[in-house]
Amino acid sequence: MNKEILSDSYSVFFKKNGFDNLSNHLRNKNYSKIFIHVDNNTKQYCLDLFLKKIHISNYDLIESCDGEENKNIESCLKLWQTISDKGGDRNSLIINLGGGVVSDMGGFIASTYKRGINYINVPTTLLSMVDASVGGKTGIDFGTLKNQIGTFYDPKMVVIDPEFLNTLEKNEISSGYAEIFKHSLIYDSTAYNKLINNDKPLYNLKTIYSSILTKNKIVLIDKKERKERKSLNYGHTLGHAIESYFLNSDNKLLHGEAVSIGIVLASFLSNKLFNFSIEHVNSIKNHINYVYKKIEINDDQINSIIDLLIHDKKNSHGKINFILLKDIAKPVYDVQVKTEFIKESFKYYLS
Ligand SMILES: NC(=O)c1ccc[n+]([C@@H]2O[C@H](COP(=O)([O-])OP(=O)(O)OC[C@H]3O[C@@H](n4cnc5c(N)ncnc54)[C@H](O)[C@@H]3O)[C@@H](O)[C@H]2O)c1
Numbered sequence: 001m002n003k004e005i006l007s008d009s010y011s012v013f014f015k016k017n018g019f020d021n022l023s024n025h026l027r028n029k030n031y032s033k034i035f036i037h038v039d040n041n042t043k044q045y046c047l048d049l050f051l052k053k054i055h056i057s058n059y060d061l062i063e064s065c066d067g068e069e070n071k072n073i074e075s076c077l078k079l080w081q082t083i084s085d086k087g088g089d090r091n092s093l094i095i096n097l098g099g100g101v102v103s104d105m106g107g108f109i110a111s112t113y114k115r116g117i118n119y120i121n122v123p124t125t126l127l128s129m130v131d132a133s134v135g136g137k138t139g140i141d142f143g144t145l146k147n148q149i150g151t152f153y154d155p156k157m158v159v160i161d162p163e164f165l166n167t168l169e170k171n172e173i174s175s176g177y178a179e180i181f182k183h184s185l186i187y188d189s190t191a192y193n194k195l196i197n198n199d200k201p202l203y204n205l206k207t208i209y210s211s212i213l214t215k216n217k218i219v220l221i222d223k224k225e226r227k228e229r230k231s232l233n234y235g236h237t238l239g240h241a242i243e244s245y246f247l248n249s250d251n252k253l254l255h256g257e258a259v260s261i262g263i264v265l266a267s268f269l270s271n272k273l274f275n276f277s278i279e280h281v282n283s284i285k286n287h288i289n290y291v292y293k294k295i296e297i298n299d300d301q302i303n304s305i306i307d308l309l310i311h312d313k314k315n316s317h318g319k320i321n322f323i324l325l326k327d328i329a330k331p332v333y334d335v336q337v338k339t340e341f342i343k344e345s346f347k348y349y350l351s
């Protein structure tokens with residue numbers, strides 16, 4: 001595929017065309033140092049494949065430990081230290097080869113090292129291809145607060161190749177798919193119609209392409225998340241609370257798995273408050289139940305999840321705002337919802 005997606009200061013390229021552009025970029029820019037940032041898994045599963053695809057003679061590897069629990073300042077300190085020890089200067093480049101943890105953290109260290117050096121994202125998970133690697137948000141967690149410290153700082157380029165997904169666990173694929181489905185719901189009824197009747201995640205190149213296109217369009221309208229970019233949080237208000245609730249249980253959920261439940265709940269609430277068609281709501285629930293294992297959530301757990309939601313927001317002195325839908329591709333922003341409706345939405349998901 002030669003069609004690239006243009007963002008404000010960079011492009012998203014695909015497959016061979018992407019690696020050709022990356023190779024040209026490296027040749028033309030004449031970077032003083034190239035750092036390839038991997039985690040333990042992408043070092044094992046993605047690095048050789050990546051090096052086969054680009055022409056790069058000289059690079060240094062910087063490595064972080066995989067997983068959200070390592071997306072923190074301690075990991076950044078180690079990365080900055082290695083870059084500094086190896087003589088990284090203002091004209092150095094970081095290539096993030098990995099999932100959203102690698103690109104969020106690698107983007108963050110790039111944005112701060114020497115007041116900002118260039119970085120490029122080569123995402124290796126479905127989630128990072130369609131979501132994390134695009135849009136210029138970088139960051140790390142702070143204690144239990146996700147993405148609390150960060151910057152808006154665009155990459156120089158993003159290169160997408162679904163071949164990396166061959167080694168990714170199936171549940172990670174499904175997790176990333178939740179964001180593809182979300183993008184279709186908030187912005188793209190054509191994509192929605194393609195996805196909704198499948199009983200498994202659709203994630204071919206075309207689907208990935210149109211999903212990135214959607215995210216990019218929304219970011220271009222509202223980079224700093226004043227209004228339209230908030231729609232990317234569809235399903236995430238309750239999704240995050242569900243994710244946090246199950247974090248320390250035997251039933252730990254991946255981000256997209258929790259968000260998929262949040263999508264069903266938000267769709268139910270959209271019907272309740274904005275007359276979003278019940279046929280859509282039922283189709284969405286059926287689709288999610290095909291793609292994801294149904295999670296049993298009892299009354300006590302529902303109450304705890306709602307407490308978490310309220311508690312989190314109290315801590316941030318904010319209100320609990322939902323993104324809901326009037327129709328496919330017609331989001332409504334900053335909606336406040338009664339607790340009683342939230343409980344009903346769980347009953348609907350569980351029914
Ligand atoms: N910046 C943004 O706009 C944005 C948007 C969405 C999500 N995010 C962030 O993204 C992160 C989640 O990203 P993720 O889902 O990619 O998780 P991840 O980076 O933790 O990757 C998931 C797991 O897959 C492994 N892995 C990665 N690629 C692989 C491959 N090709 N083969 C085998 N294993 C592989 C990783 O080592 C890790 O264990 C979160 O921290 C979230 O906050 C950021």
Ligand SMILES: [Zn+2]
Nearest residue numbers: 179236255259
């Ligand atoms: Zn998400």
